[in-house]
Every structure is written in structure tokens, then in C-alpha cells.
Amino acid sequence: SAVISQKPSRDICQRGTSLTIQCQVDSQVTMMFWYRQQPGQSLTLIATANQGSEATYESGFVIDKFPISRPNLTFSTLTVSNMSPEDSSIYLCSVAGVGLVNEQFFGPGTRLTVL
Amino acid sequence: DQQVKQNSPSLSVQEGRISILNCDYTNSMFDYFLWYKKYPAEGPTFLISISSIKDKNEDGRFTVFLNKSAKHLSLHIVPSQPGDSAVYFCAASSRGSTLGRLYFGRGTQLTVWP
Numbered sequence: 001s002a003v004i005s006q007k008p009s010r011d012i013c014q015r016g017t018s019l020t021i022q023c024q025v026d027s028q029v030t031m032m033f034w035y036r037q038q039p040g041q042s043l044t045l046i047a048t049a050n051q052g053s054e055a056t057y058e059s060g061f062v063i064d065k066f067p068i069s070r071p072n073l074t075f076s077t078l079t080v081s082n083m084s085p086e087d088s089s090i091y092l093c094s095v096a097g098v099g100l101v102n103e104q105f106f107g108p109g110t111r112l113t114v115l
Numbered sequence: 116d117q118q119v120k121q122n123s124p125s126l127s128v129q130e131g132r133i134s135i136l137n138c139d140y141t142n143s144m145f146d147y148f149l150w151y152k153k154y155p156a157e158g159p160t161f162l163i164s165i166s167s168i169k170d171k172n173e174d175g176r177f178t179v180f181l182n183k184s185a186k187h188l189s190l191h192i193v194p195s196q197p198g199d200s201a202v203y204f205c206a207a208s209s210r211g212s213t214l215g216r217l218y219f220g221r222g223t224q225l226t227v228w229p
Contacts, residue, residue, distance in 0.1 A: 040221070042204070042219040042220055042222065043204065043206075043217075045216060104161070104217060105161060106151075106158035106160070111156075
């Protein structure tokens with residue numbers, strides 16, 4: 001497995017502002033993902049962060065709202081832009097282990113509250 | 116549309132007894148299934164997985180059973196311990212689809228009491 005850290009662990013933000021969440025892995029991984037877990041809901045994939053190219057977004061998620069960067073094989077950022085209270089969620093970074101791409105390992109998550 | 120369903124939001128079991136957590140799926144293309152455990156304020160932790168070519172996979176106290184015809188899988192924990200109290204998520208994927216794409220259920224809160 002990989003050791004994954006996320007910053008910040010939690011934040012309270014004002015409506016209309018943006019927050020950038022960082023994900024750091026202790027080893028190079030092939031794939032990195034960003035998920036959202038809204039209260040009482042399952043984990044939903046936002047996008048796959050591709051190293052050196054644009055992220056691949058799932059239906060219902062767009063780059064203008066959730067810009068993602070992945071400058072190398074160990075680091076990625078997710079920005080939640082122009083936030084509204086509906087964006088209050090836990091945001092999770094995950095990675096796919098080398099050779100076992102369907103077994104994903106998750107970071108501790110970022111708990112975001114938008115007022 | 117929820118392709119992976121965990122219909123029991125909670126389960127309470129006495130220590131030492133068996134815990135059985137259930138999961139149903141609708142997409143016949145799913146061929147790989149995983150269980151994750153999540154403690155409060157932590158990310159989900161991978162627990163056990165099973166490929167569709169098997170109907171059972173065992174790892175210590177944890178066993179996952181897969182019934183492909185019923186599109187159903189279950190996680191058995193024997194014997195249950197208080198430290199097993201957590202939210203358990205079932206997840207599924209298809210290796211033929213976008214690599215690594217996982218579909219999650221909403222989770223079952225397991226409480227193991229002494």
C-alpha cells in the first residue's frame with residue numbers, strides 16, 4: 001500500500017471563495033483519483049488526475065468547478081471553485097497500487113464546510 | 116442510479132458473534148468487488164477483494180462471498196470484535212471500463228458491542 005496525506009484536513013469557507021486541496025503520496029503511483037462523499041451518501045468519483053495532461057471528469061463534474069493538477073506521479077491538487085453550501089462534503093484522494101489498479105487506497109480526506 | 120446498493124444502513128452485533136454485511140449490484144459488467152472499512156475522520160481502508168472468477172475469498176477473520184447469478188456479495192466477520200465497529204463500504208468495478216473506476220454503496224455502520 002501507499003501512505004497518502006491530504007491538506008487541509010478540514011476547513012470552513014465562505015460562499016463564493018475557492019479552496020485547493022493537496023494530496024501527497026509517498027511513492028510513485030500510476031493513477032490518482034478524487035472522490036466526494038456528501039453527507040449520508042456514497043463515495044462519488046469526481047475525476048481521474050492524469051499526470052502531464054488534463055484530468056478526466058465524470059458526468060456531472062466540470063473542470064471550471066473542480067480544476068485538478070497532477071504535476072508528477074506523487075502529487076495532485078483539487079480546487080473547489082466558487083463554493084456554495086452544496087459543496088460541503090468530504091473530499092478524498094485515492095491512488096491505484098502498481099499492478100493492482102482496481103485496488104485503490106485512500107487518503108484521510110478533507111472535510112469542507114461552506115457557509 | 117445507484118449501481119451498488121447496501122440496503123442496511125446499520126448492523127449491531129455482539130462481540131464474538133458473526134457479522135454479515137450485504138451488498139447488491141445491478142451492472143452485470145462488474146467483475147471485481149472490494150470492501151472498505153472507514154473509521155470517523157479517516158479515509159476508507161481497503162479490507163478484502165474478490166474477482167468474479169471466484170465465489171469466495173478469505174483473509175483471517177474476513178470472508179467475502181460472491182453470488183454472481185444473484186448479483187450479490189456479502190462480507191462475513193468471524194468472530195466480531197469491538198474494534199471492527201466502523202462503516203463498511205462495498206465497491207465494484209469492471210476491468211474493461213475506465214481503469215480504477217469504482218462504484219460505491221452508501222455504507223453500513225457496524226457496531227460490535229461487548
